[in-house]
Structures are given as structure tokens and as C-alpha cells.
Amino acid sequence: MKDMSIENMPELPFDVTESLNQLRVSLGFSGENIKTIEITSSTPNEGKSFVAMNLWKMMADVGNRVLLIDCDLRNSEMRSKWGLQTNEELVGIVHFLAAKADVYDIVYKTNIANGYIIPVAACVPNPTILLEGKRFGELLEVCKSQFDYILLDTPALGSVVDALKIATYCDGSLLVIRSGETPRKMVENSVSLLNRTETPLLGVVLNRADTSKRGNNYYYNHYYRYGYHGEYYGNNGNKKPK
Ligand SMILES: Nc1ncnc2c1ncn2[C@@H]1O[C@H](COP(=O)(O)OP(=O)(O)OP(=O)(O)O)[C@@H](O)[C@H]1O
Ligand SMILES: [Mg+2]
DSSP: OOOEEOOOOOOOOHHHHHHHHHHHHHTTTTTTTTOEEEEEETTTTTTTTHHHHHHHHHHHTTOOOOOEOOOTTTTHHHHHHHEEESSOOOHHHHHHTTTSSSSHHOEEEEEHHHHHHHOOOOSSSSSSSHHHTTTTHHHHHHHHOOOOOEEEOOTTTTTTTTHHHTTTSEEEEEEETTTTSSSSHHHHHHHHHHHHSSSSSEEEEEEEOOGGGGTTGGGEEEEEEOTTTTTTTOOOTTTOOO
């Protein structure tokens, strides 16, 4: 298997680590059948890749064999942001979907023990047709037999159809919300879009929350996962994001 190193993975503050840890543990209670998890958001820049990457590392650190698939096929910044380096020829998910590579050509073992990555390698302007082919589902089926968890970092739901399509292949999705930025209507729209798929919305992650308004409770810092299965955004109209 090819190797890849991640050169730029900053240490997280204790409180952020704790909150992500809560998210990791909570996902573990989602059920044994929840292995492929899409991470998406309503708009760009809400922190999907940040959450995906750090959750991936945390899952790997506790001994899960975990695969992160970069599914931002149009505009992946993972390689530059996280300093992904390999001495091998870089081939990724686009090559696989276009039938130019096999599964084993695109999975990289990283310098994070138990952590594996499928990069994008080459962006494409219109990947919808690639996502609609049968190879995406086949990829996940093969990977499911090899890994404990597979996290899929996707584009925002509001921009392109990709994330919704990808959700249909996954066992569950997580919706990242940038605290104080994403309009409530957009969040509601994302929830209803995701609910139209048969894939359960496992929960939402409130990213970059202003902790000063929540007292000194560390667990509210940066990440806070509201209830599972739309409990927070569900049919109970009284429960809305602040
Ligand atoms: N909780 C956080 N604390 C500090 N920085 C953060 C946090 N969440 C995100 N960021 C930073 O904000 C920027 C945007 O985050 P990120 O790239 O993860 O967003 P995204 O939703 O994946 O964006 P895109 O829609 O472009 O893919 C990045 O520079 C990231 O490092
Ligand atoms: Mg991203």
C-alpha cells in the first residue's frame, strides 16, 4: 500500500479535543451498522474538513482502522491545507471513479497509525456523472470490509448536488453548522434535504461556538453535538438553534 504523510496537523486545544471526543463516542452509540459517515454543511467554510480530519485522527488514535475519503471533487484543498505528501504518483478518487485506477491504488496509509486516506488528486469541474456511476457504491462496499469507519468529507449542500448524492451511499450523515453564521433557514433546508434521502442524519455539529455565552463549561467549546436523529431539529418546533 502507498504511504502518505500529513505534515500540517496542528495540535488542538484541550477543550476542542474533549468536544470532538464526545462526538466520537456518541457516533459509537449510533449502532454497529453505521460505518460510512458523510460530513457536510449548508454553506462553504463551516468547518467540514476540519471536523472530518480531526475526527478521523481521533478515531484512529483510539485504535479504529479508519478511512477518510476526500469527496470535495470540485475544489479539494485537503492536500495544501493539511500538507499531504507522498513520494508515489498521486492517484485519487477521481481516477477510481473514471475507471483509471483500482481501489488499492488510491488508498494511502498515513503517518497516523490506523489512519488511511483516499485523496482527490485531480479535481473535476462537474463530477456529478462520476458520482452517479456504480463505482462510488462499489468503492464503499470494498472499503467497508476493510475499515471500522469511513468518513466522507463533502462539499456544502447549498452549492452543488454532490453531497446529497453521496449521502445516499452512506450509513449516516453529520451536518456541521458554523455557529452564529449559518442562517437558521439554511440549516432547516439542509435538514429537510438530508431527510429526503433514506440515510439518517446522525446529528449536527455546532462549530466555532462562542463559549463565553455558555459559562465555563468546556464541553460547549467549539463543538457541541446536538441530539441524534434530528432530535434537536426534529418535529418539536420549540427546539431551534440559537
Ligand atoms: N473549530 C475550529 N477552530 C479553528 N479553526 C477552524 C475551526 N473550524 C474550521 N476552522 C478553520 O476554518 C477554515 C474553514 O474550515 P474548513 O476548510 O474545514 O471548512 P469547509 O466547510 O471544509 O470549507 P469548504 O466548504 O470550502 O470545503 C479552515 O481554515 C479551518 O482550519
Ligand atoms: Mg472542505
